[in-house]
Amino acid sequence: MARRRLDLTFPPSQATKPIAYHLVKDFDLTPNILRAQIQPGQQGRMLLEVVGPREAIDAGVAFLAGEGIEVLPAASDICLDEDQCVTCGLCTAVCKPGALTLDNDSKLVFDKDKCVYCEACVVACPRRAITLRF
Ligand code: SF4
Numbered sequence: 001m002a003r004r005r006l007d008l009t010f011p012p013s014q015a016t017k018p019i020a021y022h023l024v025k026d027f028d029l030t031p032n033i034l035r036a037q038i039q040p041g042q043q044g045r046m047l048l049e050v051v052g053p054r055e056a057i058d059a060g061v062a063f064l065a066g067e068g069i070e071v072l073p074a075a076s077d078i079c080l081d082e083d084q085c086v087t088c089g090l091c092t093a094v095c096k097p098g099a100l101t102l103d104n105d106s107k108l109v110f111d112k113d114k115c116v117y118c119e120a121c122v123v124a125c126p127r128r129a130i131t132l133r134f
């Protein structure tokens with residue numbers, strides 16, 4: 001099984017298309033919507049995690065692209081301003097999946113594979129050092 005995180009941009013005409021349904025029914029994938037900004041008739045964004053055989057994911061991505069949806073890998077959605085960070089650790093305390101940790105040198109470490117983009121760290125940081133790109 002493979003797992004891939006996708007950054008989707010929907011044109012207004014496709015904003016309400018039931019893509020999760022198609023990914024399950026037509027490609028036997030398990031989709032997990034991590035974040036979404038969808039309004040009927042407007043351009044939409046979605047951060048989607050899909051789990052399934054690699055070939056099925058490729059086919060699902062090709063399907064999405066064929067529907068006019070821009071599909072990019074969700075690579076770096078958290079942005080840390082290291083000049084602002086004072087390594088207080090408050091963000092690590094609220095990060096339930098453990099995506100943010102302090103290493104032995106008290107340096108903040110971000111593991112994007114664990115991040116569910118909940119924004120708890122963004123809110124918790126007193127220095128406004130963390131932003132989400134999505
Ligand atoms: S809460 Fe902000 S200042 Fe504190 S460790 Fe996290 S990013 Fe750095």
Ligand code: SF4
Pocket residue numbers: 078094095096097098099100114115116117118119120121122
């Ligand atoms: S967005 Fe949520 S899961 Fe991701 S690093 Fe911040 S607190 Fe952790």
